[in-house]
Amino acid sequence: MRYELYYWPGIPGRGEFIRLALEEAGVDYLDIGRSPAPGHGVPAISTYLDDPEASQPPFAPPFLKAGDIVVSHVANILQFLGPRLGLVPEDECRRFWVQGLQLTLCDWLGEAHDVHHPLGASLYYEEQKDEAKRRADVFLGERLSKFLGYFEQVLSRNPEGSDWLVGTSPTYADLSLFQMVAGLRYAFPRAMQRLEPTAPAVSALADRVAARPNIAAYRASKRCQPFNEQGIFRHYPELDG
Amino acid sequence: MRYELYYWPGIPGRGEFIRLALEEAGVDYLDIGRSPAPGHGVPAISTYLDDPEASQPPFAPPFLKAGDIVVSHVANILQFLGPRLGLVPEDECRRFWVQGLQLTLCDWLGEAHDVHHPLGASLYYEEQKDEAKRRADVFLGERLSKFLGYFEQVLSRNPEGSDWLVGTSPTYADLSLFQMVAGLRYAFPRAMQRLEPTAPAVSALADRVAARPNIAAYRASKRCQPFNEQGIFRHYPELDG
Numbered sequence: 001m002r003y004e005l006y007y008w009p010g011i012p013g014r015g016e017f018i019r020l021a022l023e024e025a026g027v028d029y030l031d032i033g034r035s036p037a038p039g040h041g042v043p044a045i046s047t048y049l050d051d052p053e054a055s056q057p058p059f060a061p062p063f064l065k066a067g068d069i070v071v072s073h074v075a076n077i078l079q080f081l082g083p084r085l086g087l088v089p090e091d092e093c094r095r096f097w098v099q100g101l102q103l104t105l106c107d108w109l110g111e112a113h114d115v116h117h118p119l120g121a122s123l124y125y126e127e128q129k130d131e132a133k134r135r136a137d138v139f140l141g142e143r144l145s146k147f148l149g150y151f152e153q154v155l156s157r158n159p160e161g162s163d164w165l166v167g168t169s170p171t172y173a174d175l176s177l178f179q180m181v182a183g184l185r186y187a188f189p190r191a192m193q194r195l196e197p198t199a200p201a202v203s204a205l206a207d208r209v210a211a212r213p214n215i216a217a218y219r220a221s222k223r224c225q226p227f228n229e230q231g232i233f234r235h236y237p238e239l240d241g
Numbered sequence: 242m243r244y245e246l247y248y249w250p251g252i253p254g255r256g257e258f259i260r261l262a263l264e265e266a267g268v269d270y271l272d273i274g275r276s277p278a279p280g281h282g283v284p285a286i287s288t289y290l291d292d293p294e295a296s297q298p299p300f301a302p303p304f305l306k307a308g309d310i311v312v313s314h315v316a317n318i319l320q321f322l323g324p325r326l327g328l329v330p331e332d333e334c335r336r337f338w339v340q341g342l343q344l345t346l347c348d349w350l351g352e353a354h355d356v357h358h359p360l361g362a363s364l365y366y367e368e369q370k371d372e373a374k375r376r377a378d379v380f381l382g383e384r385l386s387k388f389l390g391y392f393e394q395v396l397s398r399n400p401e402g403s404d405w406l407v408g409t410s411p412t413y414a415d416l417s418l419f420q421m422v423a424g425l426r427y428a429f430p431r432a433m434q435r436l437e438p439t440a441p442a443v444s445a446l447a448d449r450v451a452a453r454p455n456i457a458a459y460r461a462s463k464r465c466q467p468f469n470e471q472g473i474f475r476h477y478p479e480l481d482g
Contacts, residue, residue, distance in 0.1 A: 055398050056338050059345040059391055071337045073344040075316070080337055096312045096321055097297050103314040104300040110351065118359045119372065120379030131360065131372050138361030150300055157296050 003029040003081075004065040006045050006058075011231035012179075012224075014109070015062045017074045018081070020175040023218040025085035031223070033061075075102045078172040087172045098166050101154065101173040105180055108147045112183065113232045115139045115239060125236070136239040140191045144184070148199040151177060155201040162201045163208065170209065177202065178209035183233030190240045244270040244322075247286050248303040252472035253424075253465075255350070256303045258315045259322070261416040264459040266326035272464070274302075316343045319413040328413045339407050342395065342414040346421055349388045353424065354473045356380045356480060366477070377480040381432045385425070389440040392418060396442040403442045404449065411450065418443065419450035424474030431481045 003022060007015030015033070022029045032044050045061055048054070058072035064080070071080045079099055082088035088095050113121075118135040119128045155162045164174050181202060185192045196203050209215055218224055227233050244263060248256030256274070263270045273285050286302055289295070299313035305321070312321045320340055323329035329336050354362075359376040360369045396403045406414050422443060426433045437444050450456055459465055468474050 055400055056341075057391075057394060057398065058341065059348075069334050069337065072341040076337060076340050076344055079340075093310045096310065096317060099317050099320075100297075100299065100313040103317055107300075114355070119376045120383070122379060122383055128375075131375075134369075134372075135360045138363060142361070142363055150298075153298060157298065159296055 001067050005029055005031050007033050007062040009033040013231050014074050016179055017176050018062055018077050021078055021081050021085055021087055021172045024175055024214050026214050075106050078102055082172050089167050094166055098171045098173050101165055105176045111143055116234050140241045145195055148195055148202055151202050152199040178206045181206035186227040187233040187235050188240045242308050245273050245306040246270055247273050250274040254472050255315050257420055258417050259303055259318050262319055262322050262326055262328055262413045265416055265455050267455050316347050319343055323413050330408050335407055339412045339414050342406055346417045352384055357475050373480055381482045386436055389436055389443055392443050393440040419447045422447035427468040428474040428476050429481045
């Protein structure tokens with residue numbers, strides 16, 4: 001069975017959190033939104049979303065097809081993939097802990113997005129620049145250090161060492177934390193230069209993920225799309241403190 | 242074992258989604274934040290969040306203690322409780338479907354909150370009233386009907402009937418959809434009066450949940466806290482279209 005990822009092409013976006021798990025595990029998957037094959041690409045996503053026969057219609061991408069199962073939402077997809085890709089511990093207690101961390105990462109991601117779209121995703125950034133500036137002040141002044149500090153604390157309290165968030169090997173939450181750091185470095189380089197030194201274990205984890213062979217090979221490939229100003233992490237210098 | 246819910250007292254808030262599941266199932270639980278017992282109440286929550294010995298510190302309430310397990314985040318707690326309280330179907334495919342719906346409900350809840358706090362939760366509403374008005378226009382003009390229409394579609398496509406979102410009995414996602422509708426009716430009565438008739442199956446589901454004996458008894462009890470202007474769903478007439 002080949003996993004099929006449905007996500008809009010052109011941005012790393014939320015789809016990237018799924019790609020990183022699939023790439024780390026080295027499994028075969030099809031990135032439907034980016035596939036040039038007939039019937040693939042954006043039309044395949046729209047067709048699926050608009051299919052009046054679908055009994056389990058996703059609200060929005062990303063969603064993942066795995067044989068007969070369709071799973072939507074980043075955290076839900078990762079929870080589905082975790083045991084199948086060896087990216088969560090065995091015991092149930094730790095799995096709920098990993099998923100709690102993932103949901104915190106998803107909240108952080110949502111806040112990073114809302115910095116440039118505080119009034120709504122359907123308005124252009126240019127229509128909400130003043131509001132974005134005020135929201136950026138709150139995000140960079142309070143929230144960024146709060147989230148960084150939280151994950152620094154989680155790492156420092158891992159009884160099995162501070163290399164990974166949970167246990168002694170990477171979970172999907174570690175891959176997602178890497179992506180958060182990468183995105184924040186892109187969007188807010190000045191703020192991250194100031195704040196990242198306050199979270200050295202987070203910083204080291206991000207570098208540790210980047211150095212993993214499958215992740216490094218993926219990021220050097222054309223499968224990996226760069227950040228840009230259409231995505232969740234956008235670099236607008238005026239919002240960078 | 243008695244479940245212990247940790248959530249700020251004084252508002253239904255995110256904790257209500259957990260309470261509804263526990264109440265529907267009729268299990269014994271302790272609402273720590275509202276308990277007058279020595280060592281309970283807000284200090285118990287703060288103590289837990291600030292405990293330097295905690296190896297799995299939650300980012301924020303709500304979190305649930307069940308014996309040795311601590312689970313945080315609404316959707317994660319409900320996923321933990323679902324099988325234990327008989328509030329999800331047996332098969333795995335449907336459980337991921339229920340959880341996808343729950344995460345969509347959580348996104349909707351976040352958007353309902355951000356209507357009155359578009360720039361950040363740390364600023365007072367009075368500091369962002371103009372921005373809230375603009376965000377309310379987007380929420381009421383686009384998002385509310387999109388979410389209502391989505392859940393209407395999910396209900397209409399349930400192959401086993403439109404009484405519940407999945408299968409033929411209520412899941413935790415149905416209870417959460419009820420709470421969303423109840424909160425939206427409180428916060429945006431004018432908008433809901435206009436839009437709810439476009440989603441009759443959603444409306445009927447909310448009434449069906451409200452009529453369930455355990456839910457009705459809970460809502461008539463002092464355990465159930467009313468909506469107010471400190472919570473997620475706030476009634477500010479100027480934001481109601």
